Amino acid sequence: xxxxxxxxxxxxxxxxxxxxxxxxxxxxxxxxxxxxxxxx
Numbered sequence: 001x002x003x004x005x006x007x008x009x010x011x012x013x014x015x016x017x018x019x020x021x022x023x024x025x026x027x028x029x030x031x032x033x034x035x036x037x038x039x040x
Contacts (some may be wrong), residue, residue, distance in 0.1 A: 005029060 003009050006029055011024045029035030 003026070007035050008027045010025045010027075011022055012025060024040045026038040026040070027035055028038060
């Protein structure tokens with residue numbers, strides 16, 4: 001899902017105690033140039 005220009009989010013469902021409800025991964029930037037991944 002595109003959250004805003006250059007920011008995409010993916011929800012990963014997980015039942016582990018360390019990630020109740022899952023994790024959200026954000027891909028920030030232009031994949032053809034440079035981007036970062038933020039795991040929340």
